[in-house]
Amino acid sequence: MFGPVADDDVEAVVALWRACDLTRPWNDPYRDVADARLGETSTVLVGRATRDLPEAASGDGGAVRAGEVVATAMAGVDGHRGWLYYVAVDPRLQGSGTGRATVVAAEAWLAAQGARAVRLMVRSTNDAVRGFYERLGYADQDCVVLGRPLGAPDARDAGR
Ligand SMILES: CC(C)(COP(=O)(O)OP(=O)(O)OC[C@H]1O[C@@H](n2cnc3c(N)ncnc32)[C@H](O)[C@@H]1OP(=O)(O)O)[C@@H](O)C(=O)NCCC(=O)NCCS
Incomplete structure (x- = not known):
C-alpha cells in the first residue's frame, strides 16, 4: 500500500497537503x-x-x-536520526488507522536507511495532533527547535 511518490502522484500529494492545512506560503510544496x-x-x-x-x-x-x-509521509535521514514531515491522511479516511499505518511504514523506511531514532516537529498551532503521536509512542524530547534561513532569501525561505 505504501511506496515512493511517482511523477503522476505529485498533484494529488500537494492537494492532500493543502486539504490537511500542511502547506505554508514560505514553503513551495512542489519543491519540497x-x-x-x-x-x-x-x-x-x-x-x-486498496479498494473503492x-x-x-x-x-x-x-x-x-x-x-x-x-x-x-516525507522521510529523511540526516546522518544520525530519521525525520518525518508531511504526515497526512485524506480527511475522508482519518480516524480509521491509516495515520498509524503511514507512520509505521515511514519508520520502517527510516530504519532500513540505518536510522536508529525518529524525530518530528509539530507546529505549536497544531497541538491537537500530539495525542495521535503519543498513541504511537512518541514523546516530548524536551528540546527547543532553533533555525534560520540559509543563502539568499527567497519566497521559500523568507524569515524561516
Ligand atoms: C494526524 C493524522 C495523520 C492522523 O491520522 P488518522 O488516520 O486520523 O489516525 P489513526 O486513525 O491512524 O489514529 C491512530 C491512533 O491515534 C489516535 N488519534 C488519532 N488522532 C488523535 C488525536 N488528535 N488525539 C489523540 N489521539 C488521536 C487514534 O484514536 C488511534 O488510536 P488507536 O490506534 O490506539 O486506536 C490525520 O489526522 C491528519 O492527516 N491530520 C492533518 C494533518 C496533520 O496535522 N498532520 C500532522 C503534522 S505534524
Missing part, C-alpha cells in the same frame, strides 16, 4: 517533493486506497477510488 526525491536518504511515501470506498464508508467528502493517494 522534488528535493526529497533527489536525496538518496529521503523520500515521500504515499499510501494508496463508497461515500457512505468515507464520510462526507465523497467516494474514494482504489489506487487513489490517501496518505503521505
Whole structure:
C-alpha cells in the first residue's frame, strides 16, 4: 500500500497537503517533493486506497477510488536520526488507522536507511495532533527547535 511518490502522484500529494492545512506560503510544496526525491536518504511515501470506498464508508467528502493517494509521509535521514514531515491522511479516511499505518511504514523506511531514532516537529498551532503521536509512542524530547534561513532569501525561505 505504501511506496515512493511517482511523477503522476505529485498533484494529488500537494492537494492532500493543502486539504490537511500542511502547506505554508514560505514553503513551495512542489519543491519540497522534488528535493526529497533527489536525496538518496529521503523520500515521500504515499499510501494508496486498496479498494473503492463508497461515500457512505468515507464520510462526507465523497467516494474514494482504489489506487487513489490517501496518505503521505516525507522521510529523511540526516546522518544520525530519521525525520518525518508531511504526515497526512485524506480527511475522508482519518480516524480509521491509516495515520498509524503511514507512520509505521515511514519508520520502517527510516530504519532500513540505518536510522536508529525518529524525530518530528509539530507546529505549536497544531497541538491537537500530539495525542495521535503519543498513541504511537512518541514523546516530548524536551528540546527547543532553533533555525534560520540559509543563502539568499527567497519566497521559500523568507524569515524561516
Ligand atoms: C494526524 C493524522 C495523520 C492522523 O491520522 P488518522 O488516520 O486520523 O489516525 P489513526 O486513525 O491512524 O489514529 C491512530 C491512533 O491515534 C489516535 N488519534 C488519532 N488522532 C488523535 C488525536 N488528535 N488525539 C489523540 N489521539 C488521536 C487514534 O484514536 C488511534 O488510536 P488507536 O490506534 O490506539 O486506536 C490525520 O489526522 C491528519 O492527516 N491530520 C492533518 C494533518 C496533520 O496535522 N498532520 C500532522 C503534522 S505534524
